[in-house]
Amino acid sequence: MGLERFLVAIPAWNERGSIEDVIGKVNQHQPQCDVLVVNDGSTDDTATLAAEAGATVVSLPFNVGVGGAMRTAFLYAERHGYQAVVQIDADGQHDPADVNRVLQGLDSADVVVGTRFHPTSQYFVGGPRRWAMVLLSLALSRMNRGRISDPTSGFRAAGPRAIRLFSVEYPADYLGDTVGSLAIAIRSNLTIHETPVTMYFRQSGRPSKNALWSALYLGRATLAILATSLKGGYIPKGDLS
Amino acid sequence: MSAQLLGAFASIVTFVFVFSLLRRGILREKYAVLWLLFSGAALFFSVFPAALLWVSTRLNVAEPVNLLFFATLVMLILVAIQLSYELSRHEARIRRLAEEVALLNEQLNEERFPRDSD
Numbered sequence: 001m002g003l004e005r006f007l008v009a010i011p012a013w014n015e016r017g018s019i020e021d022v023i024g025k026v027n028q029h030q031p032q033c034d035v036l037v038v039n040d041g042s043t044d045d046t047a048t049l050a051a052e053a054g055a056t057v058v059s060l061p062f063n064v065g066v067g068g069a070m071r072t073a074f075l076y077a078e079r080h081g082y083q084a085v086v087q088i089d090a091d092g093q094h095d096p097a098d099v100n101r102v103l104q105g106l107d108s109a110d111v112v113v114g115t116r117f118h119p120t121s122q123y124f125v126g127g128p129r130r131w132a133m134v135l136l137s138l139a140l141s142r143m144n145r146g147r148i149s150d151p152t153s154g155f156r157a158a159g160p161r162a163i164r165l166f167s168v169e170y171p172a173d174y175l176g177d178t179v180g181s182l183a184i185a186i187r188s189n190l191t192i193h194e195t196p197v198t199m200y201f202r203q204s205g206r207p208s209k210n211a212l213w214s215a216l217y218l219g220r221a222t223l224a225i226l227a228t229s230l231k232g233g234y235i236p237k238g239d240l241s
Numbered sequence: 242m243s244a245q246l247l248g249a250f251a252s253i254v255t256f257v258f259v260f261s262l263l264r265r266g267i268l269r270e271k272y273a274v275l276w277l278l279f280s281g282a283a284l285f286f287s288v289f290p291a292a293l294l295w296v297s298t299r300l301n302v303a304e305p306v307n308l309l310f311f312a313t314l315v316m317l318i319l320v321a322i323q324l325s326y327e328l329s330r331h332e333a334r335i336r337r338l339a340e341e342v343a344l345l346n347e348q349l350n351e352e353r354f355p356r357d358s359d
Contacts, residue, residue, distance in 0.1 A: 038343070058347045060339050072340040079344070172336055 006033040007082040008099060011069035012090035013040040016049055022088070023053040025096040033086070033099065036076060038069040046090075066154070067177030071170035074158070078167040086157045094155045095198040102157040102195055110162045110190035111182070113148060114155035114197030123199035128211045132218040136179055139225055143186045148194055152178045152217075155197050162190055171224055180224035187228050248287030255280040275323075279316055 008026050012019055019037065026035050037050040041063035051057045058072055070087060077085045084106055088094040098114060105112030116123040125133065133152055140148045158166060165188050171180030185192055259276045262268040286293045286309070297305040 056347065056351075058343045060343045062339065064336050064339055068336050068340065072343055075340060076344060076347075172333075 004083045005081065006030070006084045006086065006103060007036055007073070007077050007080075008033045008086045008088060008096075009036045009038060009070065009073035009077070010050075010055070010088055010090045011038045011040055011066050011073070012042065012046050012050065013063060013069075014042045014044050014046060015090040016042075016044045016046050018092040019046050019050050019090050020053045022090055022092055022096065023050060023055045026088070026099065027054060029096045030099045034082075036073055037090070038072050038076075040064060040066070040069040065172055065177065067170055067172040067180070070177060070181075071166060071172070074163050074167040074170065077163050082163065083160055084157055085163055087154060089154050093200050095200065098155070098197040099157075101197065102155065105193050105195045106157055106159040108191070109193035110159045111185050111192045112157040113150060113153050113182070113192065113194045114157075115148075115150035115194045116153055116155075116197060116199040117149045118196035121196065121199060128214040129217075132214045132221075135218065136221050136225075139222075140179065140182055140186070143183065143225070143229070144192050146192065148182065148192060150194065151182055152221075153197075154178060165190065173220060173224065176220045176224040179221040180228065183225045183228040245287050245290060249284060252280045252283035252287060256284065275316075275320060 008030060010019070010022060010026075023035055023037070026033065035055040037047070037055045037057045039047040039050065039057055039059040041060050047057050047059050058076060060069065060072065073087070074085060084103055086099050086102055088096065088099070094114070102112045102114050133150070136151050137149050140151045162185060165185065166181060169184055171177050171184070173180070182192060256277060259268065259273055259280065263270065263273040263277075290305075293305045293309060297303075297308040300308065302308040302311075
């Protein structure tokens with residue numbers, strides 16, 4: 001274990017209110033991990049605050065969305081020889097104490113999704129958004145031949161094979177990145193497991209979630225799944241094993 | 242007769258305009274060729290309306306003008322799809338470039354101002 005290097009990747013877009021706190025907590029809970037903030041074209045001082053808090057900062061010249069920010073993180077991880085990448089949100093909704101748990105899941109899987117739905121979870125969604133998430137969960141669990149109860153979770157870990165795949169192929173479409181990346185992983189024969197994580201209410205920033213959002217989300221995610229499925233076992237150039 | 246003149250005039254103007262854009266290197270051949278073909282065809286049919294009549298009888302289209310509208314629509318849709326395709330490709334490439342720029346920038350900063358190693 002001594003030589004393994006882990007990267008905690010935090011995509012951030014105008015998150016000055018919470019970024020220092022998140023980085024501080026990651027450093028406190030996971031001193032063995034390097035922290036990479038992918039500043040996704042922020043117009044505030046997110047990048048400066050993140051660098052001052054001790055993170056490596058990669059700044060995209062303009063906003064490309066979470067998908068593009070994460071592919072940048074995977075490229076960075078691939079080029080710097082990291083064995084695992086853990087993605088967490090910059091808005092403080094995820095508990096950095098859980099990073100260990102998702103990392104441990106990588107012992108038996110290529111991708112580990114931190115699920116917010118479990119008996120002790122305080123996380124709750126209702127209405128159309130809930131229906132959308134249930135449908136996506138059913139579709140992806142079926143494809144995966146294993147349960148993925150929270151495919152839209154942004155708290156996840158990727159092992160070496162997944163890093164190689166995602167540094168080449170990661171969906172950039174708005175709202176399509178979480179579900180789309182899982183579909184790509186399944187199609188490339190990677191194993192996906194899940195593990196329970198804690199979900200907090202957001203510290204800052206505005207939630208972007210209502211009925212219209214859900215409909216849009218479902219539409220785009222469905223399209224992403226369909227497109228990936230119909231590609232028929234997409235394997236990117238280069239050997240994944 | 243005047244409608245015929247108008248059609249011929251419009252297609253000549255289009256042809257000359259596209260050709261001058263091409264000549265000045267503003268428009269690339271792969272886009273210009275399509276428009277030149279369209280305006281060429283439009284010019285042909287406005288000068289020889291009998292040709293349009295002949296084609297539509299062959300295709301069993303009652304109103305020759307409907308054939309014209311249909312063909313125009315199909316061509317415009319094809320051009321629009323081609324543009325969407327090019328746009329998607331460019332977006333993907335620009336995103337890739339943005340990612341590379343971001344990583345290079347970080348590398349440069351790292352070399353200029355090395356961080357204190359733990």
